[in-house]
Amino acid sequence: MAKLNTPQGTRDFGPDVVRKRNHIFAVIRQAFERFGFQPLETPAMEYTSTLLGKYGDEGDNLIFKILNNGDKIYGQAQMAKDSRELALILCEKSLRYDLTIPFARFVVMNQGKIHLPFKRYQIQPVWRGDKPQRGRYREFFQCDADVVGSNSLLNEIELLQIYDTVFNTLGLSGYRMKVNNRKILTGLAELVGRPDLMLAITIAIDKLDKIGESGVREELAQRGLSGSEADKVMEFISLQGSNDEKLDRLTQLFAGSETGLKGVEELRYILGSGLTSFTRQPEIDLTLARGLNYYTGMIVEVKAPENVNMGSIGGGGRYDDLTGLFGLPGISGVGISFGVDRIYDVLEELQLFPETAQQGTQVIFFHPGAEKLAEVYGYVSRLRDRGISTEIFPDEIKQDKQYKYAEKRGIPYIAYVEDNAPGVVFLKSMTGKQRHQLTPAELDAFTF
RNA sequence: GUGGUUGUAGCUCAGUUGGUUAGAGCAUCAGAUUGUGGUUCUGAGGGUCGGGGGUUCGAGACCCCUCAUCCACCCCA
Numbered sequence: 001m002a003k004l005n006t007p008q009g010t011r012d013f014g015p016d017v018v019r020k021r022n023h024i025f026a027v028i029r030q031a032f033e034r035f036g037f038q039p040l041e042t043p044a045m046e047y048t049s050t051l052l053g054k055y056g057d058e059g060d061n062l063i064f065k066i067l068n069n070g071d072k073i074y075g076q077a078q079m080a081k082d083s084r085e086l087a088l089i090l091c092e093k094s095l096r097y098d099l100t101i102p103f104a105r106f107v108v109m110n111q112g113k114i115h116l117p118f119k120r121y122q123i124q125p126v127w128r129g130d131k132p133q134r135g136r137y138r139e140f141f142q143c144d145a146d147v148v149g150s151n152s153l154l155n156e157i158e159l160l161q162i163y164d165t166v167f168n169t170l171g172l173s174g175y176r177m178k179v180n181n182r183k184i185l186t187g188l189a190e191l192v193g194r195p196d197l198m199l200a201i202t203i204a205i206d207k208l209d210k211i212g213e214s215g216v217r218e219e220l221a222q223r224g225l226s227g228s229e230a231d232k233v234m235e236f237i238s239l240q241g242s243n244d245e246k247l248d249r250l251t252q253l254f255a256g257s258e259t260g261l262k263g264v265e266e267l268r269y270i271l272g273s274g275l276t277s278f279t280r281q282p283e284i285d286l287t288l289a290r291g292l293n294y295y296t297g298m299i300v301e302v303k304a305p306e307n308v309n310m311g312s313i314g315g316g317g318r319y320d321d322l323t324g325l326f327g328l329p330g331i332s333g334v335g336i337s338f339g340v341d342r343i344y345d346v347l348e349e350l351q352l353f354p355e356t357a358q359q360g361t362q363v364i365f366f367h368p369g370a371e372k373l374a375e376v377y378g379y380v381s382r383l384r385d386r387g388i389s390t391e392i393f394p395d396e397i398k399q400d401k402q403y404k405y406a407e408k409r410g411i412p413y414i415a416y417v418e419d420n421a422p423g424v425v426f427l428k429s430m431t432g433k434q435r436h437q438l439t440p441a442e443l444d445a446f447t448f
Numbered sequence: 449g450u451g452g453u454u455g456u457a458g459c460u461c462a463g464u465u466g467g468u469u470a471g472a473g474c475a476u477c478a479g480a481u482u483g484u485g486g487u488u489c490u491g492a493g494g495g496u497c498g499g500g501g502g503u504u505c506g507a508g509a510c511c512c513c514u515c516a517u518c519c520a521c522c523c524c525a
Contacts, residue, residue: 005498005516058523061449098525126525131449133519140525290524302525312525339525366484403485416484428484435484 009130009138017344019360020353021141024340025123027169028143031162032121037145040120042102048087048094054101054325056293060084062129064138065091095127099144100322100335107148108326116149116331123340135310135342144316146335148323156270156298156318159336163302163314164278166338171352174305175313177278178285181267182295182317184250187260191253192232197224199293205237206289213238236286243271243284263297270298296320300336304346313342361409362448363427365392366402366416376417379425382444406430413448 006012013021051063065087067073073090080086096102099122107114123143130136145162147155160177167175189198200223208216213234220230236253239246247268254260271282282300290299297318304310316336323331347353363383368376376392383390391411393402399416406414407430415427425443427436438446 008516056523058449062523128524130524131522132517136524142525310525315525337525342525400482400485405485407486414485418484426484430485 007138009132009136011137011139015360016358019358020348021340021344023353023356024170024343024347025141025143028166028338028340029121029123031166031169032143032145034165035119035145035158035162037119037121040103040106040122041124042096042099042106042122044095044125045093046096046102046105048091050105050326051094051097051101052088054294055097059097063097064095064127064129066093066095068092096124097128098126099124099142099337100146101325103144103146104322104333105326107331108323108328111328117147117155118149119145119147121145135345137341140342141340143338143340144335146333148333149331150334151332153266153269153273153298154275155334156266157273157275159316159334160270160278160282160300161276163300163336164280167302168279170343170347171354172305172343172346172350173280174307175280176303176306177280177282177300178288178303179267179271179282179298179300180285180288181263181298183259183263183266183297184254184286185263185289187250187254187257187263188233188236190257190260191236192225192229194225194229200224201233202289205233205287208237208287239286243267243281246284246286266297290315290317294319294322294325297334304342305350308346308349310342310346312339313346314338358410359389361389361391361411363388363390363413363415364402364406364409364411365390366399366414367393367396368417369396372417372419379415379440379443386444388448415443 045066048063048065052060055062068076068090076089077086080089103120103122107118121144123141125139125141127139129138132138145159147159160179163177167173185202186195186198189195189201192201194201201220204216204219204223207219211219216237217230217234220233221227225233239249241249247264250264251261254264267284271284285301288299288301290301295317297320299317300315301312302314304313314337316334318332318334320332321329322333323329365376365380367373380390380392393405403414412430413427414430415425417425421437423439425438425440427438427443427446428434436442436446
């Protein structure tokens with residue numbers, strides 16, 4: 001037999017895995033719907049030109065490009081001046097890299113048809129040519145909810161509420177929600193006196209929990225900050241205390257930065273509106289930066305419980321001019337994303353999947369032999385009509401084989417008839433070891 | 449993309465400093481036993497030792513390349 005494999009970083013999902021994943025999808029979808037988001041799906045592929053340049057240079061390299069069909073590509077290849085242009089010419093289409101950019105493309109394309117504010121959710125796979133490792137795949141699902149066309153901070157509050165709802169419903173009570181505001185980071189750069197290095201500073205401080213204070217210092221120096229400038233950054237990120245304490249302290253620090261103060265006020269409102277309460281209070285994390293540079297307001301990242309080694313399992317934020325990339329300026333958006341595959345890994349590790357997420361067939365009938373098949377099939381049909389997942393073993397083989405099949409499949413009930421007991425259905429619980437002797441009418445009324 | 453790890457039957461792994469026909473447990477299949485299955489017994493099938501090349505009289509073991517895997521970095525969900 002030939003050695004078969006799925007491409008690197010992709011996986012098959014067996015029956016029990018699909019069931020458990022569906023449980024996660026259902027919880028997320030239900031929350032999205034409950035908050036009034038509408039479903040949207042976009043194609044697996046987009047024009048390469050739509051995607052290129054939206055995720056930074058690294059992102060461009062990670063986009064899976066699709067070779068053009070047809071036999072003209074050899075000639076086309078001659079026209080390219082460099083490899084970047086080659087990719088554009090040879091690969092007009094690419095697999096989607098996230099759900100946000102395709103959504104922005106959709107909004108711009110359909111600006112005449114959609115009513116703002118537009119709230120959509122999208123649950124689809126995305127593809128990234130990253131090197132796979134734990135919690136990182138080349139094909140994985142994202143579940144996004146975004147609102148475009150509204151500047152209200154109420155959206156931020158609701159989106160955080162969705163995170164809270166979903167993770168609690170999934171039983172992942174130890175999750176941690178970190179929030180920050182891009183304006184605060186801008187304020188920091190102004191405070192330091194290096195607004196030009198805002199991006200460099202955020203990239204450096206984002207690594208604090210990984211490389212420590214000394215590491216951040218080195219990184220800052222490498223990126224061109226002087227010692228005293230770095231001191232200010234370090235003072236800023238070492239702010240401790242409750243959310244309110246941090247906000248109060250920031251208000252003092254940002255006395256000279258209008259942008260910084262704006263960011264503080266936004267967070268103060270989002271976290272202290274009093275409109276709702278969180279099971280797990282979001283925590284202000286001044287080192288939270290998030291890579292995508294289109295964020296402009298609140299940013300949020302969800303981390304797995306501390307005892308699980310897994311990066312972020314969700315993230316999002318506000319972006320003031322996403323559609324501006326496609327020529328439609330002035331529309332603000334805010335959104336969040338769930339990383340289902342990582343959430344799956346975390347729930348699996350913590351054994352948080354409920355039994356019900358695993359339930360498939362409830363009852364299996366043994367094959368009764370040709371003469372009684374019609375009678376038994378009648379029982380099967382009636383159970384199915386009641387909405388009970390029912391199987392009949394398709395082959396007439398020794399009963400002990402059929403038992404083993406039922407046991408392997410984890411089917412909770414087996415049923416059979418016997419020649420010497422006409423009109424009786426034997427129903428046996430595989431777990432409780434009880435055997436019921438039922439008339440057809442009693443079977444119809446039986447609660448599984 | 450950079451660095452490292454691992455890769456022997458469907459699964460988990462043995463396999464001594466390179467040396468005869470590559471093993472075990474579990475699983476699978478067949479039969480027996482079990483007076484409705486889970487027990488027990490017997491037997492069988494199944495491996496181009498990830499793939500390719502090289503060193504050697506001889507390679508599952510050593511070297512190179514490649515593929516996959518896991519981990520760290522980068523980045524991210």
